[in-house]
Amino acid sequence: MPLLAALWGLSGCSKQQTLQALFQKSTPHQAYARQLQQAGLGRRPGGRAWLAAADQALRDSLVVALPFAETGYFRPERPAAASYRYAVRAGEQVHVSLALASGAGARVFLDAFEVAPGRVPAPLASADTLVLDFRYQAEADGQHLLRLQPELLAAGRYTLRVGREPSLGVFPVQGRADAAVGSFWGAARDAGARQHEGIDIFAPRGTPVLAAAAGYVTRTGETPLGGRVVWLAAAEHGNHLYYAHLDKQLVTPGQQVRAGDTLGLVGNTGNARTTVPHLHFGIYRRSQGALDPFPFVRRAAAETSPPPTPERRGEFVRLRSAAALGPTPVAEKDARARAAALLPKQLPLLVVGQHGAALRVQTPDGHEGYVAARAVVGAAGAPLRRLRLPAAVELLTRPASAAPAGAALAPRTSVVVLGQADDYSLVRGPGGEMGWAIL
CATH class of the missing domain: 2.70.70.10 (Glucose Permease (Domain IIA))
Structure with a gap:
């Protein structure tokens, strides 16, 4: 309850802070991070994980081509931030919009940065929940990064769109394009x-x-x-x-x-x-x-309609055969992609985003990337095995001995094993309880 009370206090003033951000140098994300520290949450596991995810997103981004659209999923139990890197040309206007699914009341932060090797990412534009649609102009050719992060303990689904438009609103010759x-x-x-x-x-x-x-x-x-x-x-x-x-x-x-x-x-x-x-x-x-x-x-590129795929956000899947985790939604064919470490087919992957026929997945150790939707099977529909527990088992939130327990199952409970990460099995109980255990 102290954690929830502190978070309610942060959420209660979000509208005022959003308006104030228009006249302050700090971004809504920076203001929220500062409030976490002031409330003492930055020293607690959840707050530390949220701050670490924000920092990690600036160093480890997925690579996309514009226009880009993806549906995603927030996990309340594991703070995370998604980040996307894309190339820009001087004079282009980048249009960013985020739509939250109905019922998703989470506060979400969007921050665009200019990135270059050996340099600290430079902020370009920012927004949060009250204004989730904004544009900014690229002043030079280069690489930009967009970070998307919800507030602590947020849950819900979203659709992100990033496109390019001409920054000059009028074409120089009448009737031409x-x-x-x-x-x-x-x-x-x-x-x-x-x-x-x-x-x-x-x-x-x-x-x-x-x-x-x-x-x-x-x-x-x-x-x-x-x-x-x-x-x-x-x-x-x-x-x-x-x-x-x-x-x-x-x-x-x-x-x-x-x-x-x-x-x-x-x-x-x-x-x-x-x-x-x-x-x-x-x-x-x-x-x-x-x-x-x-x-x-140059006129804005038309957003292509992705082929219809089943809704899989929030679902655990497994690979049909060992495959690499791709940094882009499109399969890479260069030597670096071929040399990437392969994920074993028994490893459970959590679907946190969808981009057409590609799924953005998260590994048990927190790494993210893309796999083809056709390359996976649903873990619940095709479990590795079924068994009765010989003894009581605590279900951990991560496949690590230091991870906290999220649930416990009694002896003789019937369970299904959805995946395997080294010695740990991802287990689902008869009441939907899910977690990691050494069986």
Whole structure:
């Protein structure tokens, strides 16, 4: 009861703390961790395990490709944090959303980090239960990590979605989309003497060229390469947008514009006079120079509908044959994957998430990874054996001698063995009691 009372105290002020987090430097996750310590829970086994899981998630993440969707499961008896690492390009907007199943009243923390070898993860964006849908822009190419962790003793199911979107809300040419891009960043120019610092968007002469972001016009003019040009300083993120080869310019320096306002008309002035009309669109950032504009305007990838699979979250399964635990939902074929340690087929695996035809599972020692749904059988439907206990047995919460007991079974009780981890058997009693024991 003292533990529950302390947790109720933390939960009771979660709404106020969530709103305060908008004006404070600490994230909701950091504030909750601090409250655990202040309440003395950080020194108790559950609190220590929760803090350790949060730290471990930053060092040991699963690798996914965007867009990504997964359904998951919180275990109240074993604090854990899920983490996902994904590649980003400068200019992309990452969209994160989490939906809790009905009846799941748990407080959940979402934290996005920038990660790089040899560096401490740098916080990018955070949210908790009141706002479980947020977006943030990638400022540079690299790797990001999303950590998902519920409050202590939380139980329930959830669906997580992470996708990429263009950070510029308006495409630079009216009526066109990224399919109209015909020449990309880095293409050779002038027989290889220079590289293309932008993208070319093809459209009929006179098509309106639009402000892709709100800002003000810093410069207009005519140059030998760009022909008639417009420079726009975007109000956010410090980017300068460059529009070239215009047939006409319809704005003047110093003019304030909104996203979607017309800046000029598509043409082929400058060194594009021998080509069909198109807009050369570039993005520049102070101290970084030219950036690839395509991630800024590329439309969001459609989320694929995963094939229907049985609901298995919270279920124990076993492998049909020994197999490796994969770091990604898609099977890897490189040498590192082939050299990975194999899990024995009698080892029980707890399903904590589903991603299409892949299951995210947790081993008895707490490691997580993915296995194919077709590669497992339900442990309850195909137990290793059935027996009557010759003596009273305590069922431990983990396959370790120091683990606390969660239940006890009397002599002559009929049980089923769902799996084996070294000397320990995962046992289920007639009343649904479950735990580990040496038989």
